[in-house]
Amino acid sequence: MKIHIKNGRVIDPISQLDSQLDVYIGAGKILALGNAPAGFVANQTIDASNLIVCPGLVDLSARLREPGEEYKTTLVSELQAAVAGGVTSLACPPDTDPVLDEPGLVKMLKHRAKQLNLAHVYPLGALTRQLQGTVLAEMGELREAGCVGFSQANMAITDTQVLWRAMEYAATFGYTLFLYAEDAFLAKDGVAHDGEVASRLGLKGIPSAAEALALAGLLRIAKETGAKLHISRLSTAEGVNMIREAKKQGLSISCDVSANHVHLTEHDLAYFDSNCHLKPPLRSQRDQAAISAGLKDGTIDAICSDHTPVDDDGKLAPFAEAEIGASGLELLLTLTLKWANQEKISLIQALGLISASSAKILGIPAGQLSVNSDADICVFDPSLYWKVEAGNLKSQGKNSPFTGLELAGKVKYTLVNGQLVYQAQP
Amino acid sequence: MHNPQLYSDGQLRHLLSIEGLPKKILNQILDTAESFVGVAEREVKKVPLLRGKTVCNLFFENSTRTRTTFEIAAKRLSADVISLNVNTSSQSKGETILDTVDNLIAMHADMFVVRHAQSGAAHFIAKHVPEHIHIINAGDGRHSHPTQGLLDVFTIRKYKPDLHNLRVAIVGDILHSRVARSEIHALTTLGVPEVRVIAPKTLLPAEVEKLGVHVYHDMRAGLKDVDVIMMLRLQNERMSGAMLPSAQEYFKTYGLTQEKLILAKPDAIVLHPGPMNRGVEIDSGVADGQQSVILPQVTYGIAIRMAVMAILAGGQPSGNQS
Amino acid sequence: MTTDQSQLPDAEALINILADKLQPLLQKNTALVGIQSGGVWVMQRLLAKLAKTMATHTIEHGTLDVSFYRDDYAKRGLKPGNQPSQIAFDVENKHIILIDDVFFTGRTTRAAMNELFDYGRPASITLIALVNRGGRELPISPQITAMDLSLKPTENLQLIQLADGQLGFTLKLLTPSNHQAVSKHA
Numbered sequence: 010m011k012i013h014i015k016n017g018r019v020i021d022p023i024s025q026l027d028s029q030l031d032v033y034i035g036a037g038k039i040l041a042l043g044n045a046p047a048g049f050v051a052n053q054t055i056d057a058s059n060l061i062v063c064p065g066l067v068d069l070s071a072r073l074r075e076p077g078e079e080y081k082t083t084l085v086s087e088l089q090a091a092v093a094g095g096v097t098s099l100a101c102p103p104d105t106d107p108v109l110d111e112p113g114l115v116k117m118l119k120h121r122a123k124q125l126n127l128a129h130v131y132p133l134g135a136l137t138r139q140l141q142g143t144v145l146a147e148m149g150e151l152r153e154a155g156c157v158g159f160s161q162a163n164m165a166i167t168d169t170q171v172l173w174r175a176m177e178y179a180a181t182f183g184y185t186l187f188l189y190a191e192d193a194f195l196a197k198d199g200v201a202h203d204g205e206v207a208s209r210l211g212l213k214g215i216p217s218a219a220e221a222l223a224l225a226g227l228l229r230i231a232k233e234t235g236a237k238l239h240i241s242r243l244s245t246a247e248g249v250n251m252i253r254e255a256k257k258q259g260l261s262i263s264c265d266v267s268a269n270h271v272h273l274t275e276h277d278l279a280y281f282d283s284n285c286h287l288k289p290p291l292r293s294q295r296d297q298a299a300i301s302a303g304l305k306d307g308t309i310d311a312i313c314s315d316h317t318p319v320d321d322d323g324k325l326a327p328f329a330e331a332e333i334g335a336s337g338l339e340l341l342l343t344l345t346l347k348w349a350n351q352e353k354i355s356l357i358q359a360l361g362l363i364s365a366s367s368a369k370i371l372g373i374p375a376g377q378l379s380v381n382s383d384a385d386i387c388v389f390d391p392s393l394y395w396k397v398e399a400g401n402l403k404s405q406g407k408n409s410p411f412t413g414l415e416l417a418g419k420v421k422y423t424l425v426n427g428q429l430v431y432q433a434q435p
Numbered sequence: 436m437h438n439p440q441l442y443s444d445g446q447l448r449h450l451l452s453i454e455g456l457p458k459k460i461l462n463q464i465l466d467t468a469e470s471f472v473g474v475a476e477r478e479v480k481k482v483p484l485l486r487g488k489t490v491c492n493l494f495f496e497n498s499t500r501t502r503t504t505f506e507i508a509a510k511r512l513s514a515d516v517i518s519l520n521v522n523t524s525s526q527s528k529g530e531t532i533l534d535t536v537d538n539l540i541a542m543h544a545d546m547f548v549v550r551h552a553q554s555g556a557a558h559f560i561a562k563h564v565p566e567h568i569h570i571i572n573a574g575d576g577r578h579s580h581p582t583q584g585l586l587d588v589f590t591i592r593k594y595k596p597d598l599h600n601l602r603v604a605i606v607g608d609i610l611h612s613r614v615a616r617s618e619i620h621a622l623t624t625l626g627v628p629e630v631r632v633i634a635p636k637t638l639l640p641a642e643v644e645k646l647g648v649h650v651y652h653d654m655r656a657g658l659k660d661v662d663v664i665m666m667l668r669l670q671n672e673r674m675s676g677a678m679l680p681s682a683q684e685y686f687k688t689y690g691l692t693q694e695k696l697i698l699a700k701p702d703a704i705v706l707h708p709g710p711m712n713r714g715v716e717i718d719s720g721v722a723d724g725q726q727s728v729i730l731p732q733v734t735y736g737i738a739i740r741m742a743v744m745a746i747l748a749g750g751q752p753s754g755n756q757s
Numbered sequence: 758m759t760t761d762q763s764q765l766p767d768a769e770a771l772i773n774i775l776a777d778k779l780q781p782l783l784q785k786n787t788a789l790v791g792i793q794s795g796g797v798w799v800m801q802r803l804l805a806k807l808a809k810t811m812a813t814h815t816i817e818h819g820t821l822d823v824s825f826y827r828d829d830y831a832k833r834g835l836k837p838g839n840q841p842s843q844i845a846f847d848v849e850n851k852h853i854i855l856i857d858d859v860f861f862t863g864r865t866t867r868a869a870m871n872e873l874f875d876y877g878r879p880a881s882i883t884l885i886a887l888v889n890r891g892g893r894e895l896p897i898s899p900q901i902t903a904m905d906l907s908l909k910p911t912e913n914l915q916l917i918q919l920a921d922g923q924l925g926f927t928l929k930l931l932t933p934s935n936h937q938a939v940s941k942h943a
Contacts, residue, residue: 203641204641204642205641205642205645207640207641208640208641208642208643208645208646209454209616209646210554210555210578211554211575211576211577211578211579211613211616212554212555212576212577212578213577214640214641216641280439280455280555280558281554281555281558281559283559322531325531325533325563326531326532326553326559327532327551327553327554327555327556327558327559327575327576328553328554328555328559329553329554329555329576330553
């Protein structure tokens with residue numbers, strides 16, 4: 010299969026390429042940029058006039074609900090959602106049912122995903138068995154089965170001894186740990202940022218200090234043990250400052266934020282909008298501003314979708330009882346573009362946050378668009394507006410705080426391994 | 436932002452919280468309640484306003500006391516009243532809140548009085564009912580208990596008609612109190628210039644001052660020269676633990692005694708939403724004393740609930756007032 | 758829409774007529790009840806007139822706001838600004854003189870009688886009105902009036918309190934859109 014993408018504006022954050030070029034694809038790879046290789050005859054030509062051609066997006070956190078919760082979504086629906094959102098590689102956290110702490114489960118997931126031939130799935134293995142924070146999972150075996158890193162999902166390891174050992178062990182083999190910084194005791198039963206809005210609505214709060222306290226511990230232990238640490242879904246201004254300082258001191262650390270937290274604050278809860286019941290909670294405007302600044306200055310390395318599809322019944326309850334999470338795979342691109350547009354950030358820098366940078370964190374060969382790289386490509390129209398509503402989402406999770414909003418940036422074509430896996434309906 | 440409590444023409448559709456209600460509506464409820472106070476003193480303690488309407492008391496959290504006042508109010512308006520305690524019986528069988536509500540709507544309930552342990556439950560139900568159904572929040576988690584807030588300001592207004600010249604102190608467990616939140620919003624909306632909250636830091640919500648109140652930790656300083664003291668109930672489960680060491684220590688520091696009461700203005704009145712923990716948040720002598728208006732609060736509570744029901748049941752989606 | 762106001766009856770003159778007609782009815786066991794708001798004004802004015810010729814301080818009187826008894830509540834809801842009914846005397850076995858300003862459909866009278874009965878069982882009720890404007894819809898009509906008119910259903914005669922405290926009338930023409938609402942109401 011040979012594909013010719015013509016007349017597009019090609020952006021590659023790694024090579025800092027941003028110009029109108031033709032892309033020639035064959036055998037799953039990018040064969041040439043600019044001029045056609047000798048003897049190239051395309052089976053298919055994609056006219057990308059007025060469109061942007063960029064590396065397929067890489068999402069650091071997307072829940073597929075498999076294994077275990079197929080009643081919510083299926084692997085097929087969510088991977089279709091991924092490619093519809095231009096996401097060609099994604100990491101999934103281990104809080105499935107059963108937990109991804111068995112090599113067999115990981116192999117099965119990888120195998121099922123591969124058969125579907127949509128986006129690449131990179132599981133994050135459980136750091137501790139059953140995510141219970143007491144016994145280490147078989148990291149070596151899990152790694153061999155295909156895990157690119159280890160995580161506790163939203164669960165904390167409250168026993169600092171275990172946390173220390175886990176980091177030491179991971180550091181021994183150079184595994185990256187994807188940890189969420191939240192003090193489990195301070196966050197207990199909390200459902201919203203412990204601030205003005207939670208106080209008004211009478212919701213149990215999760216103080217910002219819950220992040221800072223946990224983060225201080227994680228940073229300190231990472232420093233002691235030399236573990237490669239990635240902080241998932243940072244949410245507070247203080248957290249951003251702590252990462253900035255840690256990076257200055259030369260600690261090997263990276264972090265991401267969810268696209269929701271780039272745009273939303275506690276005030277978006279309005280009158281108990283259960284679509285805004287998220288983890289971490291939506292924080293204050295000051296925190297949101299700090300996140301934006303952190304993205305701009307590189308303190309925050311990536312934006313993830315934190316895709317957490319919930320079925321309709323899951324959100325049909327009073328705020329605290331509604332299930333946590335928002336559908337996000339199909340919003341990652343448009344929300345990143347919206348942020349870039351608001352903050353006057355160049356497209357190349359913004360796209361880097363959801364492709365090259367996240368691929369580097371995962372240590373996977375993705376997120377680039379250069380000769381000989383894998384032909385995982387996203388072609389999108391940056392100025393086409395679409396409305397976030399159930400009918401426009403491929404994911405079975407229709408829950409989004411952005412429901413009803415018109416957002417700019419629509420994926421037109423997605424290629425994985427040189428194959429066209431998604432094409433927008435005209 | 437669309438206010439779920441109001442019709443598009445600004446009339447009251449549901450009573451979910453005091454917050455978000457304009458002063459005009461609060462005054463309309465209070466003024467209407469004035470007319471209902473006298474009804475209880477007549478030979479026939481009933482008016483025919485809600486004849487043929489069905490009011491359903493839907494209590495997901497048990498409270499005989501509050502339920503009874505709503506029942507009396509509805510009956511005095513000639514409504515038919517159904518009271519359901521949906522503790523865990525049907526809920527545990529997988530029936531959701533909305534299933535329960537839908538069933539009752541199918542039986543032609545017109546109005547729901549809802550109490551639930553989760554903040555936002557009344558908003559949640561209100562969001563999912565048809566246009567002609569009215570919801571009254573009778574307490575949702577820590578969030579709101581609007582009829583209590585209204586009856587408290589009604590009581591205050593009876594004794595201290597000039598709300599624009601008052602200093603009010605709310606004392607106790609603000610953090611967990613839907614009553615406190617409702618009182619604060621009612622008082623500030625109606626123009627009370629100084630509302631104080633008095634509590635230890637463990638019983639105050641984050642950024643409470645953003646609700647427009649002055650924070651005091653020292654009860655003696657907080658009570659100085661106030662016109663109104665609103666005591667809150669301390670739940671048993673909070674009396675000893677990580678929030679407070681003991682009920683005795685609480686009473687010593689934040690319990691209202693005669694000796695602390697004299698720091699307030701000489702004609703200050705004392706309110707309590709009930710049921711009281713005598714000897715924990717309030718001394719018996721004060722509760723039964725000259726300055727206590729705790730029993731009038733109960734009486735006025737019925738008039739307030741009648742007023743709310745009468746205004747809601749007469750509300751029209753199209754608002755065709757001439 | 759307003760019509761020619763110069764042809765309207767003189768409210769103060771009518772009060773004098775009504776006071777003269779009322780006086781013989783007053784006995785030891787009589788109490789006056791004015792219906793909010795025009796009926797209350799008329800009652801106060803009648804009491805003032807009667808005070809010139811008799812001792813009125815012994816006449817028991819009260820006011821009714823029939824908002825909670827109206828038959829159009831389901832359609833129109835509760836209007837803001839209702840006043841508490843004030844019947845401080847014992848209604849039981851009293852001869853009640855119910856006072857309204859303009860008698861129209863009879864619906865307000867029905868509501869007032871229903872409310873009165875919730876205070877007790879009066880010995881009798883007599884309805885007096887300043888003007889019977891015609892158009893009753895119930896088998897009720899005032900026993901005593903100062904003036905009888907026959908206005909069109911689209912005309913709305915209202916008693917108002919003037920700036921100098923005197924009473925006066927206005928006549929408004931109802932537009933088709935608010936015709937039904939007001940005819941139910943008056």
